[in-house]
Amino acid sequence: MTTTGPAFCALAPLRFICDEMLRGVGGWLRVAGYDTLLPAQGEADATLLARARQEDRWLITRDRKLMEHAGATAYVVLLESDTLQGNLLELTLRMDIDWLSRAFSRCKRCNNVLLESAEPSPRHGVPPDIIKQRISLLFCPACDQFFWHGSHADRMQRRLAELNRKR
Ligand SMILES: [Zn+2]
Incomplete structure (x- = not known):
């Protein structure tokens, strides 16, 4: 080969x-x-x-x-x-x-590995209806950002x- x-x-x-x-x-x-x-x-x-x-x-x-x-x-x-x-x-x-x-599985912004959700908050820009619907969130500990599957x-x-x- x-x-x-x-x-x-x-x-x-x-x-x-x-x-x-x-x-x-x-x-x-x-x-x-x-x-x-x-x-x-x-x-x-x-x-x-x-x-x-x-x-x-x-x-x-x-x-x-x-x-x-x-x-x-x-x-x-x-x-x-x-x-x-x-x-x-x-x-x-x-x-x-x-x-x-x-x-x-990885943060598009900073390349860090994403973690399963911590506590979401509107402070992080997570819309209230996403929080209410309990849509699962991923969290980037390096750039303090939440991501969700929309x-x-x-x-x-x-x-x-x-x-x-x-x-
Ligand atoms: Zn990041």
Whole structure:
């Protein structure tokens, strides 16, 4: 069997770092539960590459010149499409991303793992009717945010399911 890039352990979930052009892609990877860093704007290529290597992450980019760095093929994923949907499909096919099995387990804002609900309060922006209906909530301890499964999450879930069908 031949592979491009290094063999990775199937049991270790893939981890990513997205360059600044691909923040949308990074957001979707977080929604799917993947540990994904979105570095600050203007971060130097060398810094991104070093971080990817040190933290055992795939660096996702559309910047062809990143591939010129020594050993880049081992941890850089170069995407070709210039649309978000195109990029998500490329990742699905090339990295076998599972968009569903850990969906909504990670904070889209800060990448922290979400916890089962603590006590919701309107102070956190949780609408009273959500609290009243006892809809289950997830809490991000890092950015003090509550999340709940509303119509927005339903639409996201449908998109994730659509992507998974392409695997
Ligand atoms: Zn958070």
